Amino acid sequence: MTSDAIAALKTALGPKGWSEDPNDIAAHTRDWRGRWQGETPILLKPANTEEVSQAVRICAKAGIAITPQGGNTGLVGGSIPRGEVLISMSRMRSIREIDTANDSITVDAGCILETVQETAAEQNRLFPLSLGSQGSASIGGLISTNAGGVHVLRYGMMRDLILGIEAVLPDGRIWNGLRGLRKDNSGYDLKQVFIGAEGTLGIVTAATLKLFPKPAEMCVAFAGIPSPEAAVDLLGIAKQASGGSLSALEIVPRNALELVLAHIPGTRDPLERPHPWYALLEIGAGRIGEGRTAMEAALGEGFEAGLVQDAVIAENETQALALWQLREPIAEAEKAHGKAAKHDVSIPVSRIAAFIREATDASEKLVDGANVIAFGHVGDGNVHFNVAHRNEGAGDDFLKICEPATEAIYDLVQKYGGSIAAEHGVGTLKSGDLAQRRPLEVELMKSIKAALDPKGIMNPRVLIPVR
Ligand SMILES: Cc1cc2nc3c(=O)[nH]c(=O)nc-3n(C[C@H](O)[C@H](O)[C@H](O)COP(=O)(O)OP(=O)(O)OC[C@H]3O[C@@H](n4cnc5c(N)ncnc54)[C@H](O)[C@@H]3O)c2cc1C
Structure with missing residues (x-):
């Protein structure tokens, strides 16, 4: 990376907007489960959309790759830089506007989910997205992974809760699509390509979200x-x-x-x-x-x-x-028990019980000492199918032993008409599996990526594997 580009980034963002201190950086380069350790030459913390735009423009000009990061609670390795410039949204946490007549709220992308829920509740409204990481996960991260959680059954996924998006494109231009409209048939619904894109098409800087009546x-x-x-x-x-x-x-x-x-x-x-x-x-x-x-x-x-x-x-x-509290902290309890091979999959609700049974049998046959923990959002067909070890303290070697079980589980997901990436996204963890199992869809995604990010600077390796 050129020192000119680094100097330009520092000038554009000012003293509060960047850090090269290894202690500051450490918290941002390791994932929640401790599975990936990354690295970055510089951590950027823009204060507003204009600063994000300037930073991206400098990186684009110099051909420098970027990893955007929200709360770093993602579970598929998408927020961990592997040498890219890391752009953290942690200084962009304002509530821009709450419009109760329109039942909508507009927030910066770094806003924490719990803050949005609480702000809505103060106005007797509900923002229904709810998940175990809601005290740390950001709106930008939730949008970029199209997060689900426990209320999808009634209110849908993040995708269903978004009215508008503001994003910085891979060349630094700002697209303001913050429309609080429920009807807007003016061609392609462009916000949809940023939802679930895992930071590969630009940086989401703000969103207008739907609110609902708060249940009595x-x-x-x-x-x-x-x-x-x-x-x-x-x-x-x-x-x-x-x-x-x-x-x-x-x-x-x-x-x-x-x-x-x-x-x-x-x-x-x-x-x-x-x-x-x-x-x-x-x-x-x-x-x-x-x-x-x-x-x-x-x-x-x-x-x-x-x-x-x-x-x-x-x-x-x-x-x-x-x-x-008996359901939400299962991931935390599993983490305390030891490493487990985790599979966030979805199956049509009508076939989910058969899937759990067959995948459990397959895992127990393939992995010595397997303790299958299958839990989650059965109401919407999403099961977290995890293969843990019966004894505490399993490490990375156990994950290796589980690899044949992962193949068998994904084969069964395919057999039952499901998805190998239900709500956590693809990241670097599943990009190879996705390309193998849905080659045409990944080819189409590459075309979209090439159109929006021709230099390939936005979160390389994530979602779309680099050959
Ligand atoms: C205990 C626990 C429970 C969880 N439960 C659930 C659950 O029930 N349902 C569920 O869906 N997920 C769950 N998750 C996963 C995680 O919380 C979600 O994936 C969440 O959406 C990630 O948000 P984040 O702000 O932490 O994003 P990060 O982890 O920082 O980033 C996730 C991805 O989004 C990209 N990104 C982040 N911000 C932006 C931005 N502003 N613009 C563009 N790209 C961006 C990153 O590059 C990365 O690819 C859980 C995680 C934990 C630790």
């Missing part, structure tokens, strides 16, 4: 169930009973619950005896009492059909949070 009641229940098949049947019942206001149905196997109870302080099993599987259900109702009535009806019908073995309904918000 959130009723949460935790049920012991015999099998994933029961979870799918219960899903159908709960959707009917709630009249469309079921906002989450998550499944948790007993082994995942045991990890949470062992590693997450303050958690306890709310049911009297162990069950092989659990379903966590959430209904958000417009009027107090309606959610509970619907939940009781769904669980009652589930009992009669033999789908529910035991259940508890939260009586208040504290209890509801305690039930969510």
Whole structure:
């Protein structure tokens, strides 16, 4: 990298806008799971869109590659620079505007998800995206990975929650597409190419997001169930009973619950005896009492059909949070247990139970000591299918042993008509697998990339493999 370009970047961003201090940089070059260690010659922290534009313009002119970074909670290696200039959005955290009549909020891309949720709640609105990393994940990162989380069943993924985007293009031009419109049929919907692009087509600098009425009641229940098949049947019942206001149905196997109870302080099993599987259900109702009535009806019908073995309904918000605390920190509990081969996959809901069974059998045959932990968002067909070791402390060598299982799991995903990248994205972790399994789609993506980023400076290696 030329020293002229570095000097120009420093001048453009001012003393607060860059760092070469290894201590500052360290937190940005290692991923959340500790799987990838990267490097960067300089960490840039622009304060506004204009500064992002200037930085990208300088890099484009010098042919210097860039990795954009939000909260660095991504799980597929996309935010870790491998020698690229790192542009962190951590100084761009303003709420630009909240428009309650339009049910929309416009925020800087570095804004943390929890801040957006809280700002919406203060205005009696809901921003429904919700996930375990919401205290650190940024709006720009959530857009760039098209994040999902626990409320996709009712509100959709990040893609469904965006009205407009502002982005800095790979040549430094600023595209202001921050329109708060629900109807806008003026040709190609350009914002869509930036959603899920994982920083390969430009840097998202701001977004206008949809808001929803804040439910008056959130009723949460935790049920012991015999099998994933029961979870799918219960899903159908709960959707009917709630009249469309079921906002989450998550499944948790007993082994995942045991990890949470062992590693997450303050958690306890709310049911009297162990069950092989659990379903966590959430209904958000417009009027107090309606959610509970619907939940009781769904669980009652589930009992009669033999789908529910035991259940508890939260009586208040504290209890509801305690039930969510049995589901949300599973990733954290797994991390404390040891390394695991993780597969974030989606399958049509109707086939998910068969997939879990077959993939579990395959993994147990292929990996000595395998402890399959399959949990997640069954309500929308997304399962986190993880192969851990029965004993604590598995390391990177165990990940190597799991490679044949990953192949077998992805083959089954394909057989069942699913996707090997449900909500975390592709990153560097899955770019080879994606190119192998969806070659034409990756070729089309390369054409789009070449049109927008002809110099190939935006997040090389991520999403699209470099040959
Ligand atoms: C405990 C835990 C639980 C999680 N649960 C979920 C879950 O339920 N559902 C889910 O979908 N994900 C989940 N994730 C994954 C992660 O939080 C999401 O992928 C999130 O969207 C990443 O946001 P971030 O700001 O941390 O992005 P980063 O990790 O910083 O970046 C992710 C990708 O986006 C790019 N990027 C970041 N900001 C920008 C920008 N402004 N413009 C262009 N590109 C950009 C990066 O280059 C990278 O490719 C979880 C992660 C953890 C650690």
